[in-house]
Amino acid sequence: MPDDAPSNPTDAGEGKKPPVAPEYAAVVPDETMENDLRQLVRLAIAEDLGRSVDWTTVCLIGEETCGQCSIVPRAPGVAAGMMLVPWILDEFDADIDHECHIKDGQPLVPGQKIVTLSGNARDLLTSERVVLNILCKLCGIATKTREFVQAIEGHHAKVYDTRKTTPGWRRLEKYAVRMGGGQNHRTGLFDGFLIKDNHLALGGGPGTPLDPADAVRKALQWRSGRINQLPAPDIVEIEVDRLDQLQAVLPAGPDIVLVDNFTLDQLRQAVAMRNQLNPSVQLEASGNVRIDTIGEIAATGVDRISSGALTHRAMWLDLGLDWLPPQAS
Incomplete structure (x- = not known):
């Protein structure tokens, strides 16, 4: 330790008022984030569909069939990405309505409905994995951070x-x-x-x-x-x-x-x-x-x-x- 450094480390104690410094800009949902997300979704769609279609769904599901599903956590955690769902679905140009039942930052309980999706069954099946991948990743980060x-x-x-x-x-x-x-x-x-x-x-x-x-x-x-x-x-x-x-x-x-x-x-x-x-x-x-x-x-x-x-x-x-x-x- 340098000779003229404080000799008593306990002087550091937390009784002192912490110094104030400016913060780096907080990341919020804005046009830049939306553009980032849309590019990622386009890439994900290209990975899944290439230049073709979801053959299994087209083969087995009628063109006019409708469906409804809920996104449900299987483990406790923290919500993140709920407000991004409309941007994700928009890139699929899908005939899907959505309703979010929870806000980002709120705790997740296993089995609770956090998002309900309804609409064309083919669109639901084709977009399912991309939506889940994005939300699983973001909720995982929010959960880790909360810990x-x-x-x-x-x-x-x-x-x-x-x-x-x-x-x-x-x-x-x-x-x-x-x-x-x-x-x-x-x-x-x-x-x-x-x-x-x-x-x-x-x-x-x-x-x-x-x-x-x-x-x-x-x-x-x-x-x-x-x-x-x-x-x-x-x-x-x-x-x-x-x-x-x-x-x-x-x-x-x-x-x-x-x-x-x-x-x-x-x-x-x-x-x-x-x-x-x-x-x-x-x-x-x-x-x-x-x-x-x-x-x-x-x-x-x-x-x-x-x-x-x-x-x-x-x-x-x-x-x-x-x-x-x-x-x-």
């Missing part, structure tokens, strides 16, 4: 996602994180400054790494000169993996310092150091964040905990279709 959020109840820290998302699915997955009670980290590289070790290695010229504190000051200066060109919030964040690096960057005044793969003792020391040197800086813990470790991490007094596991390790929630007997129109 992490509940594991740190009583602490002021918040749970954040990362950019470790499925290509093409980022906004959808980040929306699901929010429905589970988590917070969104930056959506893309355009969404703020996050100075990492590779930037430092390459930013100082050939063979000369850039000093972390200088990198922060450069980013802050860049931001101030282009404030009207940057989308809000324009956060300056830097990643460190040692306490001496943290000590060096705190006086430079970044909005957030991401402390990567710190032990619990190092996190406590980091919080005490932050409280002494620059209390306005938020600390974000990342690395080795699991459901069995996140509570202890939150107890160190950090403000933010980010984990790629919310998205890349979330299991799909088991959803199924319960059918009513088809009716002739």
